[in-house]
Amino acid sequence: MRIGVLTAGGDCPGLNAVIRSVVHRAVHDRGDEVIGFEDGFTGLLDGRHRPLDTNDVAGILARGGTILGSARLERDRLREACDNSEELIDRLGLDALIPIGGEGTLTAARMLADAGLPVVGVPKTIDNDISATDRTFGFDTAVGVATEAMDRLKTTAESHQRVMVVEVMGRHAGWIALEAGMAAGAHGICIPERPFEVDDLVKMVEERFAREKKFALICVAEGAHPAQGSMPYEKGVIDQYGHERFVGIGNRLASELEHRLGKEAKPVILGHVQRGGTPTAYDRVLATRFGWHAVEAAHRGDFGQMTALRGTEIVMTPLANAVSELKRVPQDRMDEAESVY
Amino acid sequence: MRIGVLTAGGDCPGLNAVIRSVVHRAVHDRGDEVIGFEDGFTGLLDGRHRPLDTNDVAGILARGGTILGSARLERDRLREACDNSEELIDRLGLDALIPIGGEGTLTAARMLADAGLPVVGVPKTIDNDISATDRTFGFDTAVGVATEAMDRLKTTAESHQRVMVVEVMGRHAGWIALEAGMAAGAHGICIPERPFEVDDLVKMVEERFAREKKFALICVAEGAHPAQGSMPYEKGVIDQYGHERFVGIGNRLASELEHRLGKEAKPVILGHVQRGGTPTAYDRVLATRFGWHAVEAAHRGDFGQMTALRGTEIVMTPLANAVSELKRVPQDRMDEAESVY
């Protein structure tokens, strides 16, 4: 059969591993033809694609980024294309389309599926916030990068009796903050799911200093926010070109704590380092399995679905479930993370 | 309540994270008393133990090894002790005992539980071969170490048109070989669950060289063995002191391949590097959760059970299930791993 693959949305370690796996399974084992669309759905709409065989994916398993490139979703163009879907289907001439991406991509994938395209989705997000799959690839790498950074920062904090506030990714869900914070033994973890009380953090730090543990590490998700009234809000900064440069919660919280504690509190914003580079072994395995099973699903005619991890198994689940709601950090996971002293 | 904790069996990244988590949850949150037995069950039988509070576990989260030490199980002494269990129970005066270990340890844990001791087990093995839990801590670290090593070896293999045979841990189950092999893109994976045909490996290598991919990486579990007649057996070597030095499958296979292929085939035996040192973030989180839930189980009086990962949840499962049978690599996982070209 003729299978199209594309990567959309933000960078995520493991994208190349999925592409490679799709090509290996489809082209070599199944005798399929695989074409890769460039720059996500843009390449799909513009008809920019190239054939992919095993040589094209040699050596990319451990490489970050995506050899197909990615671009922001042009939702309107896509909707338009779906409106005369027959033309689209004819033009593409695909027996299966495997879009790899996050919530936006999977929503688009569902639109295409509803419009009659033979779509098999592969979920991707470093944030691990997609429902219907236990984990997504890229998340383990992001957590690993953030943990290693906090391992380093802890020694500085301890030597200089400092508070370190580390901002990690996670706009809508706090999974990276939760697991990296647990792994690094952070003394405070702030996530979007639960507004935080600055008073609690102040109390925690003061208790630690009183107990001669004269440092503290606080891990805050970029999307975390203080409880109403717990901290005066602040606007972003307008730079010399009138772009608002958003002052993130990491900087705001550090400055707030420094003020209240009268102790040094340094912010560190990890940023894009978390989403690039070589995937961990865990992510390479998960990504490879997703790609392999996506091809199998295509051959079974299992469309309108996406691959998902359930326990140790890869299963198929309707795209509808995937995008119905964000997977948020439940309270009991936070309870486990907060037994740190 | 008064909780005893001990670590037994081989080294495994994450042991200290469990100990720390037990102490944090029990001593600080629950107001319990925790004592640590030294050198596993030996310390239990000899009454060698020390109190553990939060200061004793400061800074050990990311450290390999175990602060309590470990020692081989003296099964007879333990059985004896179990035979007059009342004396043992009185002597220990514990409300709960949390042994952390692998199959042997959990079997012993079950003996103690059957003898009436309030036991909550925590499974530990880098081999990931314990039934009734999706994964065990230590495994992810071992896979990561093996994968990083193979990433390095691949470049040498490629530059020198060589076959690299990498022996990883896994005496009875091939999980490390499977996942590290997948993560590193190994062209051949040999596991104990399935005797391998040397002919298949020879064919694979020759096909690669024919396709101008003039190198190959083969990942073999220490417990893997060739199919009957596929490779002449060989005895270990007797050294100058009469100890048999076992010549492992990695060395044997490399020598066999070099002979048959007429090409350089180099063995690399990763050995103990896989089981020591800093745990990955994944293993720290899993170990921390296991410790936390073991304390909760103790407070619920949930004895004769062990902690287990099911999907994303930590559950309790009878020790009986845990040790009933080894968790082996199923054929479908091998199928996923073998689409590599």
Next chain:
Amino acid sequence: MRIGVLTAGGDCPGLNAVIRSVVHRAVHDRGDEVIGFEDGFTGLLDGRHRPLDTNDVAGILARGGTILGSARLERDRLREACDNSEELIDRLGLDALIPIGGEGTLTAARMLADAGLPVVGVPKTIDNDISATDRTFGFDTAVGVATEAMDRLKTTAESHQRVMVVEVMGRHAGWIALEAGMAAGAHGICIPERPFEVDDLVKMVEERFAREKKFALICVAEGAHPAQGSMPYEKGVIDQYGHERFVGIGNRLASELEHRLGKEAKPVILGHVQRGGTPTAYDRVLATRFGWHAVEAAHRGDFGQMTALRGTEIVMTPLANAVSELKRVPQDRMDEAESVY
């Protein structure tokens, strides 16, 4: 003899390796007594110190931070103490004092030496900007951390056709930016030694995009600044507590480039991650050698000097030279770094 040791100034990977080495060489090999002053010169002035023997330094070789703590230099108190140096010398009762630190510390060390104290300095800075030594420990670790981060960022930049602006440490000298930039293959490197022309960076990026290399990585030292008129200056931002939060050159340059190029330009500020955590092997070796030779120098009565690396040798050099002038990046090193396309 009786040797005092202290660590002052900012955190730097390798401090513990020096302390350990001093103790091993002095206490065990030489039968000396070693005492460690807490929190740098503050502990010296307050008489806060503790004896150090080989057990006290067990397991710290690979650990970041400093077991002795560090604190900002109170120059006035120190000068005062130097003014009645006899009292100070009597009070300390030391045959040798080994202060480990950067420019400020070594200047203070020189004051003490001039006041008659038996001082042997050990240079420390992640910035590598101390004259009279080829390299300082901590620098290699900082460069390694920055390089690994940029390796990761490059893949994201490439996948998203982005410009990445990475700000590394280096207030007065650009060594980290130079070597990490070279190691990561940065397409632009900005250092304090040479004001940069934004136009040159814009031209470079446009040429790359024209050549279908649709991404760029720019490494900028925190102390770098644009050439006069090359970029409108900007003040720091005053936060809600009236503290000026300095908006660094990384953010400013990214915003400037985004404006001029009409392309995404993302800043990443690595910050303190560069100065904490496990030292590289290179830094552990250099730090260990420095400690060993400092003890030897003390036994030779070689005071008012500091250890230094010259080629492959550790030599002693007058503290005067060390602090006379900052070691800056020469133009020919920049020439080597700028052949990147």
Next chain:
Amino acid sequence: MRIGVLTAGGDCPGLNAVIRSVVHRAVHDRGDEVIGFEDGFTGLLDGRHRPLDTNDVAGILARGGTILGSARLERDRLREACDNSEELIDRLGLDALIPIGGEGTLTAARMLADAGLPVVGVPKTIDNDISATDRTFGFDTAVGVATEAMDRLKTTAESHQRVMVVEVMGRHAGWIALEAGMAAGAHGICIPERPFEVDDLVKMVEERFAREKKFALICVAEGAHPAQGSMPYEKGVIDQYGHERFVGIGNRLASELEHRLGKEAKPVILGHVQRGGTPTAYDRVLATRFGWHAVEAAHRGDFGQMTALRGTEIVMTPLANAVSELKRVPQDRMDEAESVY
């Protein structure tokens, strides 16, 4: 001008960085033509080469191995070619030849230079045993890999009260064992330069156990050997195909120690992991500088020389010096390394 480049001898992290640097400097900055010979001197003699421009070296800076391949030196063919060098010179039509390699390669390079070819050598060895340069690229990576492995092994040794014997590379010189041993805090270091007394190691281990430090780490270079009579020699093992499988010093020493101490002593043979994969930042910088200066030397007509590191400078030195004698570990470096308790 027309410049040829080739890589010969064993794999070494940084080879690609040199090739890239030569191409960037020569092709882009100097407008030269660069051709790469395949598989070392074999490609030179067989006339197998391809043009190299900046696109051909994109993304290889951090990649291990060599894009040009490497092969064993056929010394006789080369000598023959040198005997009628005019024919060779005409055939190659090169203005400069840049061979990158170790002792054997540089000796061959010297032959070619003496035969009248315009040769500029670049030294390469992970063993760091080439005279006339302070360090060679690849060495820092090898030391880093060995150190990280020993960091991991130490925790296992400690938890299990074990002796670990780690065999690292270094057939004729002990630089890797020296620096990795120092960096990991090995309690014993054995190098080829100095036959070791097993009795000393036994004594060291027993003293440590007596002092309740119940583990030991010994780092031994593959080329190290026991002092006469200090340990019975042993032959390699003949496998079923009549190939002698050499039983290395690591295995022999571990078995000897286990016998004498009556304690577990485990050997770990790191092998090829040390010479493959991503180079450290240090090695990337050094390799890049070597390549850059080799091109400059070619343009100066500075032939019969090789690049070398002296202190912080890259200088040119006659090939004659480079290969005159091996750079061995001097006694004073060993003294520094042996203050470990």
